[in-house]
Amino acid sequence: MKIYNTLKRKKENFEPSNPPKVTFYTCGPTVYDYFHIGNARSFIMADITRRYLIYKGYDVKFVMNITDIDDKLIKKANEQGRTFSEVAAEYTKAFLDDIEKLKIKKADVYPKATEHMEEIRSLIEKLESRERAYNVSGDVFYDVKKFEGYGKLSGKNTDDLEVGARIELNESKRNPLDFTLWKKAKENEPAWESKWGSGRPGWHIECSAMSTKHLGDTIDIHAGGNDLIFPHHENEIAQTEGATGKPFVKYWMHFGFLNIQNEKMSKSLGNFFTAREILKKYRAESIRLLFSQSHYSGPLNFSEELLESAEKGLQKIRNFVENINEGLAGNIPGEYTKFDFTQYYQQFEEVMDDDFDTPRAAAIMFDFVRDVNKHIVENDNLPAAFYQQAKIFMEKTAGEVLGIVSFDESKDNSNNSLEKELIELLIRLRQEAKNDKNYQLADKIRDELKSLGIVLKDSKTGTTYKKE
RNA sequence: GGCGGCGUGGCCAAGCGGUCUAAGGCGAAGGUCUGCAAAACCUUUAUUCAUCGGUUCGAAUCCGAUCGCCGCCUCCA
Numbered sequence: 001m002k003i004y005n006t007l008k009r010k011k012e013n014f015e016p017s018n019p020p021k022v023t024f025y026t027c028g029p030t031v032y033d034y035f036h037i038g039n040a041r042s043f044i045m046a047d048i049t050r051r052y053l054i055y056k057g058y059d060v061k062f063v064m065n066i067t068d069i070d071d072k073l074i075k076k077a078n079e080q081g082r083t084f085s086e087v088a089a090e091y092t093k094a095f096l097d098d099i100e101k102l103k104i105k106k107a108d109v110y111p112k113a114t115e116h117m118e119e120i121r122s123l124i125e126k127l128e129s130r131e132r133a134y135n136v137s138g139d140v141f142y143d144v145k146k147f148e149g150y151g152k153l154s155g156k157n158t159d160d161l162e163v164g165a166r167i168e169l170n171e172s173k174r175n176p177l178d179f180t181l182w183k184k185a186k187e188n189e190p191a192w193e194s195k196w197g198s199g200r201p202g203w204h205i206e207c208s209a210m211s212t213k214h215l216g217d218t219i220d221i222h223a224g225g226n227d228l229i230f231p232h233h234e235n236e237i238a239q240t241e242g243a244t245g246k247p248f249v250k251y252w253m254h255f256g257f258l259n260i261q262n263e264k265m266s267k268s269l270g271n272f273f274t275a276r277e278i279l280k281k282y283r284a285e286s287i288r289l290l291f292s293q294s295h296y297s298g299p300l301n302f303s304e305e306l307l308e309s310a311e312k313g314l315q316k317i318r319n320f321v322e323n324i325n326e327g328l329a330g331n332i333p334g335e336y337t338k339f340d341f342t343q344y345y346q347q348f349e350e351v352m353d354d355d356f357d358t359p360r361a362a363a364i365m366f367d368f369v370r371d372v373n374k375h376i377v378e379n380d381n382l383p384a385a386f387y388q389q390a391k392i393f394m395e396k397t398a399g400e401v402l403g404i405v406s407f408d409e410s411k412d413n414s415n416n417s418l419e420k421e422l423i424e425l426l427i428r429l430r431q432e433a434k435n436d437k438n439y440q441l442a443d444k445i446r447d448e449l450k451s452l453g454i455v456l457k458d459s460k461t462g463t464t465y466k467k468e
Numbered sequence: 469g470g471c472g473g474c475g476u477g478g479c480c481a482a483g484c485g486g487u488c489u490a491a492g493g494c495g496a497a498g499g500u501c502u503g504c505a506a507a508a509c510c511u512u513u514a515u516u517c518a519u520c521g522g523u524u525c526g527a528a529u530c531c532g533a534u535c536g537c538c539g540c541c542u543c544c545a
Contacts, residue, residue: 227544377510
């Protein structure tokens with residue numbers, strides 16, 4: 001299995017430190033607002049990566065941090081006359097709700113910055129004792145010059161950065177590249193006590209402190225958006241390796257941006273949709289299919305047209321799942337070996353092993369759907385064993401890995417037995433009309449049911465219905 | 469200025485030295501089935517991979533140049 005490692009700028013064989021255990025850290029949200037669909041792409045692609053590792057038999061510990069203290073939070077709290085923790089609590093809940101709606105597996109731990117002050121302080125102290133940090137009257141900075149590997153992730157060298165950079169001028173820094181570990185509190189700002197005086201953590205230190213605490217000094221995979229490579233991840237390396245002297249991360253994975261009209265979707269440009277609004281109009285599975293259909297590392301130009309077409313593609317898969325369920329319900333006994341399922345598993349694993357090539361995995365999914373459908377068309381009375389195998393394949397790949405299909409959900413046609421009986425009554429009446437060649441009435445019944453969201457399907461064995 | 473990425477059919481998008489006259493999705497056209505639909509299936513829809521050169525027996529894939537687009541270097545997934 002291969003993963004493209006940003007640190008090495010090439011695909012590498014995936015060899016976790018302590019197989020079958022895999023430690024996986026992803027940068028989560030700053031909970032000052034709803035996250036947008038671009039953020040969702042990173043969360044979903046990390047989720048699919050994780051799910052595939054589980055599929056492969058790894059025992060994955062997955063940690064996603066929640067940044068619940070920072071400038072934006074304080075600003076929002078001030079604007080709304082609330083405390084920062086009220087704001088954080090509101091958006092943390094919203095985040096967890098939206099994540100669930102997107103069918104993203106819950107992380108094993110969602111550590112919060114405010115709950116790790118102890119770890120953050122002691123990490124800074126460690127850096128101080130190793131002379132990698134210095135205190136200037138209450139502000140503590142990281143001394144970038146003291147860390148040899150600085151720039152190894154982003155491919156930047158400190159000299160270039162110094163020349164062209166638009167880095168804020170800060171007289172107290174020894175070097176403009178030095179970044180804040182501990183920020184001295186201003187008046188009326190939330191603050192925590194420390195040996196340097198009251199203040200709060202800098203922008204990057206929480207990730208170092210929390211990943212070390214929950215996953216150990218060296219973690220297998222660390223993922224995040226492309227825009228985090230510099231400075232965030234670069235600084236995390238400096239902090240963690242500066243303190244432990246050990247390699248911080250084996251494999252760095254970075255997700256491409258979601259663009260709108262070829263521009264990065266971002267809060268500051270204002271060209272974003274929140275995941276929430278998108279979820280009101282489209283299924284989570286459609287979003288996941290759309291994201292699966294392009295590789296995680298490249299850009300994806302987002303538009304509603306694309307989502308529409310993903311929704312159509314998903315519909316094809318959902319119809320297929322229904323067909324499978326119907327076939328299964330037929331309960332025809334017997335063995336079945338005339339269809340080679342194993343080749344699809346092989347192909348699926350082959351492409352996913354190659355740096356999580358979900359576009360090809362999705363293509364295999366559609367091939368499978370077509371081939372099985374074709375097999376159904378060409379062979380009458382297939383036994384349940386055949387459908388069972390088809391179902392297992394879909395559950396394992398499209399279901400458990402890509403998260404675009406759910407067999408349980410498609411079964412709940414009839415949560416209301418009165419409703420069910422009424423629909424079946426109408427179907428019977430329509431059948432009578434059809435028998436009388438009263439197609440006008442038959443079509444009227446079908447059309448009216450359709451406008452209520454109930455779609456009828458005639459087949460040789462009778463009429464079935466589904467709710468849209 | 470430094471660093472990185474991208475340009476493949478009407479749209480999206482894989483492939484990254486031979487199996488490519490290029491996967492898959494959406495769309496479009498025709499057909500099978502059906503009373504008509506729906507679903508499903510079949511056929512067609514790029515001899516070509518931004519352009520121009522080069523390397524090679526062989527290039528969408530490697531190298532160089534050109535044009536166009538984007539990102540990071542400041543909070544950002």
